[in-house]
Amino acid sequence: MKNHITPFSVLVLEDNINLFVFVVHCLSQIKGINIYVLSNKKDAETRYSRKIKKYIFYNKPPSELEWISNIDFEVDKHHIDLVMPVNEYEIETLLKYQDQFKNRDKLVILPTLDDFYKANDKGLLAEHLKKNQISTPKSFLIKAGEKNINDENLRFPILVKPTTGFYGGDGIIKFNDVNGVKLYLNNNNLSYDILLEEYVEGYDLCCNILCKKGEILAFTIQKGLLWTEKPFSPQIALEFIYDEKLYDTVKKLMKSLNWSGVANIDIRFDYKTKQFMILEINPRFWLSTEASEMAGVNFPYLLCLSSLNADFELPNYKHKKILNLKGLSYKTKMNKFFVFKFKFICNNTPIKYYLKDPFPLIYIMSNKIKSMMKN
Structure with missing residues (x-):
């Protein structure tokens, strides 16, 4: 890797779905990075990490502009080099108020606000994909409050998806006939x-990317292996693979968006057409960010490097299987002897981060014990 720039400092903006924990784990693997966290949570597992230079707590401000002002204050106070928003809300707010953000030149590379909206809204994305002739399932937009649908245009089964604002498969419902959809719309x-x-009909994949002005700087492709019982929930076990046709599809997509920053792209392989269908884009870090780091691609660190204008070659990644903590728990429940696979657990699960930095795990376990005692 060229131009290995350290030391430098990063202010990670904490979010409501705990993606920042995965980002911090990845950044902490690189010596010389001073990690600061700005959060509206008084108590969180990362607060107890010895990898954190400083955990900064603010009560949730009454306005977005006050939140921007808090960031500016902390950047100046601690001489921060980079500001890294992790979740959609933080990214959108910083893009909306860039002119009021005094330290906007310290933001990591991000998409334009228009491109962010286009990627984050499933309705806008579907329109963009059709316009640019990028493979995607046939879809129809229903505006808020509408009750009538043209069932002649529908081929069942179908999925009903909120266009924005839901995570982890929440809000997605599968219907096998038009009567079910009409009943759902009338009752809600x-x-x-x-x-x-x-x-x-097919199987799910994800492509994780880092881009600058539409050019891919780093990527990993993963195929789901295991899920929870909740429908459409995120994978809890995965395998990293490579498929040139899928990669070419993603390259075309990112070029069409002139994308800058990181993103996670949900893809479905269609058994019938043998095509890779773009389903949606998460224009942020993702739940398996740590998994990519374990496979050899540290996206948070590479985002820092690209934001500091450092050059690096397109990194390779290992084609390995990864379990997250839920996947590890599931495997252990299914086979109690799985806990003796020490080498696999250390190399293929997030346990490795907690072995190096145990206090956050102690905090998590103590909270679970307290919760069990209350019940």
Whole structure:
């Protein structure tokens, strides 16, 4: 890797779905990075990490501009080199108020606000994919409050998806006939837009990327191996693979968006057409960010390097299987002797981060014990 720039400092902006924990774990693997966390949570596992230079707590401010002002204050106070938003809300807010953000030149590379909206909204993305002739399932947008659908255009089964604002498969429902959809719309006065998307018989993949002005700087491709019982939930075990046709599809997509920054792209392989269908884009870090680091691609660190204008070659990644903590728990429940696979657990699960930095895990376990005692 060229131009290995350290030391430098990063202010990670904490989010409500704990993605920042995975980002901190990845950054902590690189010596010379001083990690600061700005959070509206008074108590969180990362607060107890010895890898953190400083955990900065603010009560949730009454306005977005006050939040921006808090960031500026901390950047100046601690001489921060880079500001790294992790979740959609933080990214959108910083993009919306860039002119009011005094230290906007210290932001990691991000997409434009228009491109962010296009990627984050499933309805806008579906329109963009059709316009640019990028493979995607047939879909129809239903505006908030609408009750009528043109069932002649639908081929069942279909998925009903909120266009924005939901995580981890929440809000997605599968329907096998038009009567079910009509009943759902009539019984729910939805305050948000939904997408009716034809269900594709196939299997799920993800492509994780880092781009600058539409050019891919780093990527990993993963195929799901294990899920929880909750429908459409994120994978808890995965395998890193490579497929040139999928990669070419993603390259075309990122070029069409002129994308800058990181993103996680959900993809479905269609058994019938033998095509890779783009389903949605998460324009942020993702739940398996740590898994990519274990496979050899440290996206948070590479985002820092690219933001500091350092050059590096497209990194290779290992084609290995990874379990997250839920996957490890599931495997252990299924086979109690799995806990004796020490080498696999150390190399293929997030346990390695907690072995090096045990206090956050102690905090998690103590909270679980307290919760069990209350019940």
